[in-house]
Amino acid sequence: KNEVEQSPQNLTAQEGEFITINCSYSVGISALHWLQQHPGGGIVSLFMLSSGKKKHGRLIATINIQEKHSSLHITASHPRDSAVYICAVGYNNNDMRFGAGTRLTVKP
Amino acid sequence: DAMVIQNPRYQVTQFGKPVTLSCSQTLNHNVMYWYQQKSSQAPKLLFHYYDKDFNNEADTPDNFQSRRPNTSFCFLDIRSPGLGDAAMYLCATSRETQGSYNEQFFGPGTRLTVL
Numbered sequence: 001k002n003e004v005e006q007s008p009q010n011l012t013a014q015e016g017e018f019i020t021i022n023c024s025y026s027v028g029i030s031a032l033h034w035l036q037q038h039p040g041g042g043i044v045s046l047f048m049l050s051s052g053k054k055k056h057g058r059l060i061a062t063i064n065i066q067e068k069h070s071s072l073h074i075t076a077s078h079p080r081d082s083a084v085y086i087c088a089v090g091y092n093n094n095d096m097r098f099g100a101g102t103r104l105t106v107k108p
Numbered sequence: 109d110a111m112v113i114q115n116p117r118y119q120v121t122q123f124g125k126p127v128t129l130s131c132s133q134t135l136n137h138n139v140m141y142w143y144q145q146k147s148s149q150a151p152k153l154l155f156h157y158y159d160k161d162f163n164n165e166a167d168t169p170d171n172f173q174s175r176r177p178n179t180s181f182c183f184l185d186i187r188s189p190g191l192g193d194a195a196m197y198l199c200a201t202s203r204e205t206q207g208s209y210n211e212q213f214f215g216p217g218t219r220l221t222v223l
Contacts, residue, residue: 030209042114042216043151043198050209086150090209098150 003027006087006099013106019074021102023087026068034061034072035086037101043086046072077106111135112215114199120221121189129184129218131199140182141212142174143198151198157182158204186220194222 005024013019023032034046047054047061049070054061058077063070074081087099112133121127131140138159143151155164157176171193173185186193196219200212 031211033211035214040196040219042196043214045211045214048211090211092209096153096212100150101148103148 003097004087004089004099006085006102008102009100010103011105013077013104015078015106015108017077017106019077019081019104019106021072021085021087021104023070023072023099024068025070025087025089025097028068029089030092031090032063032070033086033088033090033096034070035088037084037086039083046085074104079106079108082106112199112201112213114197114215114218116218117216118219118221120223121186122223123191124188127186127189127220129186129197129199129220131182131184131215132180133199133201133213133215134180135201135203135213136179137201137203137213138179139202139204139210140176141200141202142172142182142184143200144193145196145198145217147195154184189220189222191222194220196220 003026007022031048031050033048036044036046049063058075060073082105084101084103086101088096090096115130141156142154145151154168171187175183196217198217199215202210202212
């Protein structure tokens, strides 16, 4: 069992829809990251969270430490949001464990 | 802007022909990481340098080697690439400080094709 589980694996949405991607992890962590990777591209860090909620533009990330769960929300989705979204958790020794990613396709 | 740079962005090599991928950083971070990411999979850590100390993951094949001649540069050498080594190779850096978690910053990656 992967230490970091993401759902869904694939997600197709219509432009303008509200999108939620979920991430669960199994052990205590130092921080949780949401990363974005466009097809054939490198990784861009969207958020780093250790508690609560963060917002950047149309993106919102939340984390519940007690439940070991985080969500990434995209409001008013756009085709340019199409990418793979990766949840990764970090530990005190700077070790990072990655989820398998959620492939998001937003259709115009 | 401070950043992590990888060259080349795309590399094509032949089966068995040695190849070197390059990573440089202007962040002055003391830790540098190399990840391998195969299609539709999560990145997998190959090794990392903590300053000059090399730390190899247990399951990283001997075919993969690394060099860090100075703080800014780190190289990934694949001695005899096989078809299974075709992947995106990601470099990341972080500043290690005692007692606190430190975010990793990723480069854009080098996509390796093995013919």
